[in-house]
Amino acid sequence: xxxxxxxxxxxxxxxxxxxxxxxxxTGAVAQVAAGKxxxxxxxxxxxxxxxxxxxxQAFFGKMDMGQGLEVVIAQIVADELDVxxxxxxxxxxxxxxxxxxxxxxxxxxVSNGGRLLRSAAAEARxxxxxxxxxxxxxxxxxxxxxxxxxxxxxxxxxxYSELVGGKYFHHPVEWNKQVGNAMDIKVQAKPxxxxxxxxVGKSFARRDVAWKVYGTxxxxxxxxxxxxxxxxxxxxxxxxxxxxxVDEASIRSIRGARxxxxxDFVAVVAPREWDAVRAAQRLKVDWHALDGAFxxxxxxxxxxxGAKVVKREEPVKKGDLAAAFSxxxxxxxxxxxxxxxxxxxxxxxxxxxxxxxxxxxxxxTGSQKPHFVRDGVARLLGMAPEKVRAIWVA
Numbered sequence: 001x002x003x004x005x006x007x008x009x010x011x012x013x014x015x016x017x018x019x020x021x022x023x024x025x026t027g028a029v030a031q032v033a034a035g036k037x038x039x040x041x042x043x044x045x046x047x048x049x050x051x052x053x054x055x056x057q058a059f060f061g062k063m064d065m066g067q068g069l070e071v072v073i074a075q076i077v078a079d080e081l082d083v084x085x086x087x088x089x090x091x092x093x094x095x096x097x098x099x100x101x102x103x104x105x106x107x108x109x110v111s112n113g114g115r116l117l118r119s120a121a122a123e124a125r126x127x128x129x130x131x132x133x134x135x136x137x138x139x140x141x142x143x144x145x146x147x148x149x150x151x152x153x154x155x156x157x158x159x160y161s162e163l164v165g166g167k168y169f170h171h172p173v174e175w176n177k178q179v180g181n182a183m184d185i186k187v188q189a190k191p192x193x194x195x196x197x198x199x200v201g202k203s204f205a206r207r208d209v210a211w212k213v214y215g216t217x218x219x220x221x222x223x224x225x226x227x228x229x230x231x232x233x234x235x236x237x238x239x240x241x242x243x244x245x246v247d248e249a250s251i252r253s254i255r256g257a258r259x260x261x262x263x264d265f266v267a268v269v270a271p272r273e274w275d276a277v278r279a280a281q282r283l284k285v286d287w288h289a290l291d292g293a294f295x296x297x298x299x300x301x302x303x304x305x306g307a308k309v310v311k312r313e314e315p316v317k318k319g320d321l322a323a324a325f326s327x328x329x330x331x332x333x334x335x336x337x338x339x340x341x342x343x344x345x346x347x348x349x350x351x352x353x354x355x356x357x358x359x360x361x362x363x364x365t366g367s368q369k370p371h372f373v374r375d376g377v378a379r380l381l382g383m384a385p386e387k388v389r390a391i392w393v394a
Contacts, residue, residue, distance in 0.1 A: 073114060
């Protein structure tokens, strides 16, 4: 029975490591992938593309975990470009097509991510109008756009797809040098005012409800590839446990099952998923529970209050709070509230599929932060981040 480390587990034929190349890009994506400028925040092509058929792609570095971001981003881009909302496809959560905007991160999807895509779409419209102005020989301010068609007052017209469809803007934008939720860009174009919106503010059917209800699209647990191995992580009976020993012979009767261990991380792998499940159930692990690792529940809040402060900052400071509190006639009301400790954790088991080769790796993940998955896997495998692609799958 061979014991593998986590590094070997990913580098060789470990669980969830599949020996096949990344699937071909869809036709729409392939059209904008060949010869595309570098995927960096300073390129407009990293955010917006117009295809030969006139459809628009928005490359979104966040992803939708139920907030309805897909249709919202489509509305924002449609408004700025003056195209129909159903003509905008939002490609999100793929490190091969988007910059790191910080993942889902709750309510930042629209406030941060949407703002950036609005600027990118506005700049794309400005450039398309300039190009249309040259094509038609009419000043840009005398042109209007309807459903992706630039129209002059005398009835002449030219479509976005004729100007740039399938090609690239090759246009720089100003990046604020931030990565994650704070990422933003500045452009020459001025986004529309709320009074000019014709799409944002209207109700559109969400694009994710039907397939989630009927199971007609893939979840990450549905990703299957011929020859892949399956894994199950072995959990201790309680938190704060160390591994004294693992009886690998306890799963010897399960064909192809192997143990993956690195320090106190233990997992089993097998060619068939049910065999991985059975191996996880049968593997005998001698766990040693550490005493005093956690405070008693009835003293949890006191423990938190007494914890050492490791960081304190005031990113926004306006006025003198101490002086205001000490002003004559000010009455200060103080109160303390306690509530049960909440874990910011997934409701279901995590899952991922990894295709690790000698010089590159592709990971399909349900994580809300695929760009950070890419960075973590790159560190684990000793690869450059650009050699790892993480693809979010619901």
